[in-house]
Amino acid sequence: MPTQRDKAFLLGLLVTVLLTYSMFWLHERTVSFSGQISDVTLDTWTFNINVSDLSCILGGEKLVGFYSFRNRGDLFIVFSYSPAAMRNVGCDDFPMSGEFIIQLRPRDESVAIRRVLFVVENVSNVSVDPIFPKQVGFMYFKTPDGSFEVTETPVPGLEIWQAIKAEALRPTWGEPLDITPQIPLDVRRNDREDTIEARVRFRLEIEYLVRTGFFKSEKRKIKIEIPAVYRLYGFEDCTYGC
Secondary structure (H helix, E strand, O other): OOOHHHHHHHHHHHHHHHHHHHHHHHHHHOEEEEEEEEEEEOOOEEEEEEHHHOOOOOOOOEEOOOEEEEEEOOEEEEEEEOOEEOOOOOOOEEEEEOEEEEEEEEOOOOEEEEEEEEEEEEEEOOEEOOOOOOOOOOOEEEOOOOOEEEEEOOOOOOOHHHEEEEEEOOOOEOOOEEEOOEOOEEEEOOOOOOOEEEEEEEEEEEEEEEEOOOOEEEEEEEEEEEEEEEEEEOHHHOOOOO
């Protein structure tokens, strides 16, 4: 039979284990307080597209430009975008698509990504098809390390397929995140315009934590907006032949 001393020792051991676990749990999740919000609008990305140079043969898409962005702070942010376009035989429908590569790297283990929202807004003369990286099946996946889940998400005023979000499933101190939405767009020539300007707006919002103490952290957010215009011209030279 255990003695009173044995019982006291076991109770003390249990309390120690619970306190240690609680301290570790709180250290990982922290008590967070609201902090700074950074709001940035980049210069317009402009893609000048001579439609008479485009192919109407499936698989013959032509690259029409390239843009990239880098920023170093709490997070090292890198993204790039290079769309390709084609046309139909009648030269009045212009599908284009390209990957929007997003890479986020915390500066060290004191920074944890919590949530990332990526939105493609059609401003004028263009429609947006599903941007989710996986075009078929259930619109959900986890990153290879299991740290984040990626899903479509509703945004007021937009179709659900125009936005995706990545959310941390657990504390992710120092862990990177890569996501690559596909941007399928479609521009139609409804009248006999000499030039079409199709406009979209890319929006990236990153919410993250910065550790300020053993049990404390600060919530921060970066909002990046990128206007983009696809300027289509050369219709007078765009014949039915491919």
